[in-house]
Amino acid sequence: MSFFRRKRLFTILIGIIILVGLIGFSIRDRQSLTAPEQFAKDAISWMQQIIHTPVEYVSSIITNLDDMKNVYKENQRLKEELSQYQQTLYEIQELRKENEELSSIIDKTDSDKLDAYHPIQASVTARSPEQWFQQVTINKGLQDGVEKNMAVITGKGMIGKIQSSSQFSSTVLLLNGFDRSNRISVKVNLPNQEEDASGFILGYDKEREALLLEFTDYDREIKEGTFVFSSGLGGVFPKGLEIGEIKEVTMDQYGLSQVAYVETSADLSNVHHVIVVDRMMDTSTQGVTGEEEE
Template sequence: MSFFRRKRLFTILISLIILVGLIGFSLRDREELSSVEEFIQDTVGSFQNVLLRPVYYVRDIVGNIDEMKHVYEENQQLKENLSTYQQKLYEVQELTKENEALQAVLDKTEALTDYQPIQATVIARSPEQWFNQVTINKGKQHGVEKDMAVITASGMIGKIQSSAQFTSTVLLLNGFDRSNRISVNVDLPETDSDAKGFILGYDDAREQLLLEFTDSYEDIALETTVFSSGLGGVFPKGLEIGSIEEVTTDQYGLTQIAYVKLSADIKELNHVIVVDRLLTSIDEVEESGDE
């Protein structure tokens, strides 16, 4: 073995001994570090601080972005939940409104003891007569015939203009003219009698019916209810039409007239009742008498 090789081996052994000694020295429980240890610790700490600061900064940015993403997702979920809640609330309100309307129609149907009520639903408004005609889902197969009165829980809305097998067209009161006049009675409580007249049409400007009296009456009060009289053979007696809004005379000052506000809202129609009068015809009465 050469001198240099022995020297290198000796140096390595001495270094290992010193290293083991230093490790053992550093592992001892001591209150204070040596100057060398303090220097190494401070150097390493400073190096870690410089090296890890960008890492922490990037980590914080990534964390904030991830948190913002979660906040956005939660916000979107809350918006969806709010939209669903509003939709459900709207559906509940519509169902409540629908239920009240159906209950009112049922109550009105039960009250029509003198007639044969046929419940129906409005399914369309006629394009050519959007404001004064509607189509219902009942027709001849259900007993609906031309000229039958049509009402809601609030009052009369018109009559059957034409009837097919399964649907019918209703002419609303705002489409009435002198050819579709209605014989009516107006209560006069102070005289225990009725004022008589005819509904002759509809005033589009006032959105009210025009009532012409057959005589002059002094005791007609405003907001008095107008009912069908049953005369004329088309409309049954006692169907509410509207209330008196104004009493005046025609342009010549000869005929007493009144403007009548409709009891039913003909602009918002859903469930209606077709009133079958169930009257016995004159021919049937005569045939019964001959027997």
């Protein structure tokens, strides 16, 4: 047993000496590698290339996917910011329009034409959905002094009259809902003429989208582009309140009198703030003929 132990120990020592020699041989400075070293190095390099190529390809794909994901997120963020910008721009435009409308309402309230009347400012809260039933609802009623048949105007001109009132709201019948039962006494200012033309608004022509004006006892030429104003007869509408502009002048169906089609000065489809005109009017302004708006 002792002989075999010595032999095994001797073998281990010889192996250690050879290993140390190989290590020393491999780490010394040499001009060239041995054939086994070259083979081993080339084999390792080839294996590294085989492994590195698919790994790099997969890595590039993952990187591209991450970039596409980031671009998508950035695109979504930019779309949201653009949508918010457009919404803000729309709100600014609406506020600007509302500011202009309110300014015109204030100017109209301070107008000398309304000195004999008590203006009641109101806002539109609802509009009739039916196109043929032209009404809007305002937020002022009997508690605020609003009564039936009071005139309703905006800063640009007349839009209609109060059709009915409750305690805290009222319904306005717009001019494009007028018929012959809602006629308005008007005058047309004619420059270089001794007297103005007079007549009645008899309703709204839906085909022409204009008010129908019939003149009374006036056969002179009336030009297009002339403005029509309320005459003040009857005490419903203030004198000199702008209604619209004449777009066409012709004869009636019987050829007996002139009629005109009048485009309203106020935009009846875009009404937000109005003035209800309380008719605290001196009776001396009523016409001697006793004709009244109905």
